[in-house]
Every structure is written in structure tokens, then in C-alpha cells.
Amino acid sequence: MTDHDTFLTAAQSLLGPRGFTADADLVTPWLTDWRGRFTGRALGLASPANTAEVAAFVRLCGEHGVPIVPQGGNSGMSGGATPDDSGEAVVLSLRRMDAIRTFDVEAQQITCEAGVILQTLHKLAETQRLRFPLTLGGKGSATVGGLISTNAGGTQVLRHGTMRAQVLGIEAVIADGSVFDALTPLKKDNRGFDLKQMLIGSEGTLGIVTAATLRLVPEIGGRAVLWAGLPSLAVARQLLLHCQATAGDTLEGFEVMPAHCLASVLDHLPDARSPLADNHAWHALIELVGDVTSADALPDLAERVLSSALEKGLLDDATIAANEAQAEAFWLLRDSVAPAERAIGPAMQHDISVPVATMADFVTAAAPQVETRFPGTTAVAFGHLGDGNVHFHVLAPPHAERGEWEQTQGKAISAYVHDLVTQWGGSISAEHGIGQMKRDELGRLGDPVALAMMRSVKHALDPSGLLNPGKLVPLAPDGTNP
Template sequence: MSDTAHAPFLAAAAALLGPRGFTADADLMAPWLTDWRGRFTGRALAMASPASTAEVAALVRLCAEHRVAIVPQGGNSGMSGGATPDTGGHALLLSLRRMASIRTLDTENRTATAEAGVILQTLHEAAEAAGLRFALTLGGKGSATIGGLVSTNAGGTQVLRHGTMRAMVLGLEAVMADGAVLDTLTPLKKDNRGFDLKQVLIGSEGTLGIVTAATLRLEPAIAARAVLWAGLASLHDARALLLHAEAHAGGALEGFEVLPRHSLEAVCDYLPSARAPLAEPHAWHALIELVATSEAEAATLPDRAEALLASAFEAGLIADATIATSEAQAEAFWTLRDSIAPAERALGPAVQHDISVPTHKMPDFVEAAVPLIEAAWPGTRAVGFGHLGDGNIHFHVIAPAGVDPATWQVTDGKAISTQVHDLVTRWGGSISAEHGIGQLKRDELARLGDPVALGLLRQIKAALDPHGLLNPGKLI
């Protein structure tokens, strides 16, 4: 469609949203047309920034009338290119960032209703001010938005205890492909009126509807926490330590992250102020967090943390360990974990794989995959780190020194990813544990996904978005 053909739509959209809510200025759009990892850069017909659900609905109706595709975008911090338009320049980039209101925060029922553009850290701070917390966090909390987290079914470092966004979303508001507004924001503990439509939209990456608000489950504030760092000989020992911690700490176990020696050293080189928590190097490290939500539990938490480590030492599971002695040190431990991705990016080009296998198989998978990949691709370095407790390891393969980044990504890097995804599939796992499919893994999902499941996904897409206007080229 020519620019002239788009003129009636552009004029109508500009009149609807006004200068604050609509622009076709290339310079203003440019920062939002490349994904966070820098792998995809697209073009857009214009960028819309509606300020309310009513404006989103009116805009979507306008797009449906003129057959203009829509690419929804939150904080543009996704890992799979799911919020970046293609290079055709015919899609509308729909930014939800102006919809940044926390509509309600109900302390009695422990819920918050937040619009799609609310930044995760802002929700954390609002819940904390009310004596509560939203128990999902991740490294990008300062830019990730609620709409994006819902649309990708985000995970993070507390999934072990609290689950992904699917477990935290109690209600949803979304604009469908024809501009109709689905409103299931009121949370009901029991509701048997057919399909759970919010769950169909969670994780659909904006391909079925545009999330405009969500009612979210809040948790009691943490009264105290104990953050532990342990050095281990192997990932198998880490898995045994996880089971040991679950048995000894029960519901107090909030997080269990693992990282290899290479990742810790990369972070210490990357951050001038970073220090390794333990004096001696270890092949693997575990970062463990225990929490208490009452004063009574808080009083016993230090002793429980000490007892956990003592029993782990006796069982031969750890070589060395320490417990953070202050909140500042606890945060420093978590900064080490949260800085792995940028630290490894500073080392040079790499292909990153957000994979999962059954939790009990993860140590065997990593021990098998690392030497296999490194042998097949001389000069590479394969590392795995992340959420051992839920079977989600971020498996990165760092390029050999001296390669051209762009060329390596589309040649050897692409072939490496194919091999990693084949391995994961043979091990009964998933090529996307928490980052979504987007455009990065769309073709791989089509190649490796279950044909029946893929067929059902396409049927649902066709039923809810018959003209294919919502985030085309993503997921399926």
C-alpha cells in the first residue's frame, strides 16, 4: 500500500490521538524501532501513544477499517524481537507507555490493577509503600512494563516460589482485533463460565489482543531475608543442594540461581565495584534467598539459614559458602546475578538461548551440551546460568575472538542455535522458557513444535484476528 493510500488513515489517527499521542516523525520513532538486543530494526508507518483504553479501542477500530497492522510495544526490553515491526514500513507501532496508571491498590484483598505501561519497578515501589509486594522481579525491572510482562508470560528469579505471570494475573483488560474491549479485571476465586480467556491472552505476545490493564496478585511484604552464596563442584551438586534447601527451608525458599565460574568472572571484570563473594574460585555457584513474612519467622531466619548451610556442608554438597551480613551485601550478591547478560555481551557477540528442560534433567543436559557445542564450533565458549529450580537455564554460546559480529550471528550463530534447539527438543524441553518466541524463534517453533499444538494456535489466531492485523510475523 502506498503512502498516499495511507493518508486517510494517518489523518484520522492523528485527529483521534492529537500531537501527544501520534507521530510519523522518523527521528521520534527511531529509538523504538530496534529491539533491546539490537538484532532487529524495522520501519513503521507511524507511532501511536494512546492515553486510555478507550483511545486504544478507537484506534484499533480505525486500523481494522483501513487494514493497518499493529505492533504493540511496552518498554521495548524484550529478548526475542516481539515488539519490533518488520522492514516493510506499513505497520503502526502502538506504544502503551502513556498508559502508566496504577488504577487501584487494594491492601485488604492484596491486589493491584495496573495499566499496561506501568513499569515493573514502579509497581514494586507502590506495593512496598502499601506494606505489600509484587513477587515478580527480573534484571530489566526498570524498563519492563506490565503489558509486556503479561504478553510474554514473564518469569524471573522468583518463579520457584510464586510462578510466572500466569500465576499472578487475576484479571485482564484487553482490546481485541475488532476494537472490542474484553474486561475481566474483577478477580473471582471461582468462575466457571467457560474458557479462561485471560489465560489465552497471557503469553500470546500481542497476536490475539492488546493488553491494556491487569489485576495482579500481591504478597505480604518481606519482614526479613537471608541471602546465601555457595561454591560448588558441579551442577549436579547444585541440583542436590536445591533439593536439600527445599526440604530444610520449605516455603521460605524464594530463589535459587546458579552461575558457572566463567559468568562470575565476566561480571567481576565488567563491574568495577564487583567482588567475588568467596575467596577461592569454584566451578559453580548458587545464589539462594530465604524470606520471612512475619516477625516471628524473621526472628528465626538467621538460625535457619546457618542450619541450612551447616547441614549442606555435612552432606558434602558445598565447598564454601557465606551469608550476606547486610542488605547492601545481599543486593551486591543479586547484582552479580543480574549483571551476567550485559557482562557477557561486553565480551563480544554471542547467541543466547532461553531454554528449559525437566528440572531433574538440567545438570545432565548442561554437562552434555557444553562440550558438544564447543567441540562442534571450535573457539566458542558455552555457558549456562539461571533458574535451576524451575528448569530454565540461559544457555549462551560466545563467539570466537575476532569474528565479525553481524556475519557470525547469521552464519555460525544461527547454525549453533539450530543445534541447541534440536538438543533441547530431544531432551523433552522448550526453546522458549520465559522470553517468548517473537520473530527470533518463530521459524524454529514452526520447525520443532508439535503439529497439533501449532495447528490449534493458528486456528485461535485466525478466529480472534481474522485479518492478521495484530503483531504480524510474530509467534506463529
């Protein structure tokens, strides 16, 4: 038997037929990332049923020197859950681990396993008049483990923060097969490094998240969803400040999109309608929420926000969703921007952030710079203006060939955009992670001291480099893996 044969026999014996397969028909669907940009090969697919099986499997991989690629819902945006093409690694799926371990309604906390789907978590919280305050377009497939591993964001970060802010405790299997158990939530704990925070956002390179204790918040008693037409992104920034001053903590979402994005969505969704009668250069989607004690005041607050903004010249026109169905229709327009753009043709998508106060200036300066340097392209920015994170997409010239364009001019465009973001003191990854797609760019642009610290931590916790190799952590200056 070859070493691979020995490992495969041992893996099948350890996890059983439900827990491990090398059948190509079953493994292949999980070897390509959600965007279709990365496809790899793997020895097999492991699907452990519990933390003990994860730990035992990690130990087995360590004994045989087999790399592990952890995977949740396989809905990541940066290729972080896709193996390379060597065929030497195994994909470790956490999807079978979907149990709710505890649900403390009074404490507003829930402990669940890594394979729990975000939408399932939302629905479960709702049964107890609570909610999990993080949502995103892929909520029907994204898992808790994947959200933690990438420190996911979404449309509620403005009020509630990223996934990092929702995690009260964590359980993870580290590279030697040991179980790091820090599920118990403590408001104050000064016993050295906050190790759970180090695991959050580490994309499976330091440990495999198997469970987490998450915070919940009271259900909303009502919401007001507003749509505003604006002359510029700079005015949108001023409108955001106005909403924060006028609405305070009731402001939960503030999303922006230019006219180009709205037009693309209206073409893409046959039954969609623009919320406003006239055309506007920019649009803002604003959501105010209230608990059961304040919900009745939301309609008056929404009217006051808009009327006072109009008096100050901060919007050209606006409307308030008349009912929940219209509110959902407004949000569908926002959530459909990415698929609408994909339908148009190739594009380079950049998940970037700069300081909130300078985002409008950045987009206003960067978009024409990109279009001038790469004739025929169209640069559009949309997303979470309130937390300084927009999705800066550069659409290919007409008739560009999908696949070829991304690998040629597209790469040069991304490097240029990342250079601009760095010059503005920003980040090349705001919420989608680094994965394999941006690893080399992080190595090129990242602070050398920070990169050296990352490599040191990686080497200390995973000296054999078996946990999600080739992801997140850039190569050392000599070209070696940490």
C-alpha cells in the first residue's frame, strides 16, 4: 500500500462511511469555490459528526502529514475553503455538526456547532423573540464556523459589529488534535491573551472552529425602511451623519449604490421597480429599527429624519416603505447588485475599506483613476458606507471574454486598486477574508512587522503547516511557507 492508501483506509475506519469518502462523485462538488474561480483536488472528503471525531481526524492527518482544508457552507468569496491542485489535502466539512448545544433565552446566548446555517440560527432565535444580529446574502448556506473563520460582516455591522463582536466563546481543534475549549462566556477575563479572538478571522489556519457561544439581542418590534435619491456620495456621507445624529441607536443599516448598480438590478430582476420616480446619481437604503417599546415611534422618526434632511439639502427625493413587503423589495434591490453585475459580464470585485470619513473622497477619486488607466472599464462602488466598507467593482469592457480577462487585465486592475486603497490607509479585505485570492497581495502590501507576527503565530500553532495551507498567511521573504 502507498502512504495515501494507508491514510485512506485509516480515515474510513475512523469516521465510517458517512464520515469519510474518496468517491470522486461525492467529493468533486466541494472542490470549487462559490465564485467558480478556484478548483482544486483532494484525497477525500471528511465529514465528522462531533468534536471528538474532528480531533481524532486531525491527529490522524498529523501522523500521515496530510494537509486539511476546513470547509463550512463553501460560500466564501476568496477561495479560502478550496484545496490546491496537488491532490494531497483532504477537505474537512463541518456541515454534519449542526447541533444546538444550549440556548439560554434569559441570558440571550446560544451555543451551537460550526455547521449550523445562519438562516437556521435566525429562525431559531425568532422562536424566543430574539435575533442573531448579523445577516448577509448567503445566509441560506453560510455556516457559523465559516462566519467565525472569516470574521464575516454584512448589513448590520453599523450597529452591531462584525462576527467578532457576536462571539462570546469558542471551541476549536488545533493542529495537534487538542481541543481548545473556551465556550463559557465571561464578561471579564484577564488570563493573558484573548485566544478566541486570535482564532476568529484566522480562516482555519490556526485551528478548526467546532462550536461557539454567540450573543443574541431582543427581537425588533418594528422597522422603517427608507430609500433616498442623492446627488453624490459626498452628500450620502453627510446624510449618514445626519441620520446618526437624528436617529441615534435606531439606525441599523445605511447602504449606498450608484445609478449604474440600480439600473443593472432593474434589468436583472424582471418584476423590480425603482423606489423613486426620477433618476438620481446615488441611492441610499436606510433602516431604522425599534424594540417593542419604541416601535410605535418609528414612523414619526422616519418622517422627521427625511424632512429635516430635505431641509438641509441632503437628498433630492425619498420614500418610506409602506409595508413589510415593500421594505423587503427595497432590500432585494440592494442584495441583487452582485448577481446583476455578474449577468452583465466579467468584473473584478474588491472588498475594501478605508476610514469612514474618507470613503466618499476615495471612491470619487479612485473610480475615474481606474477608468482612465484601464480604458473601457466601468468602476462602481456600493455597500456599507456606515462602516467604511464598500464593494469596489471594476466591470470589464464590452465583449471581454470571461475567464481570460480576469487572468490578464483583471489582475493588473486589482493590483492597482489595492495600491490605491493602501495609499488611502485602508484594507484590501474588509469582510470577505484573504483566502488564497488575496494572500500574495497581502504579502506585497502588508506591514512587514505585522506579517512577521502572523507567520510566527502560524508556525507556533501549526509547525507542520497542515491547517489550510496556502491561505491567508503570506509566504516568508525567502519564498517559504511559515
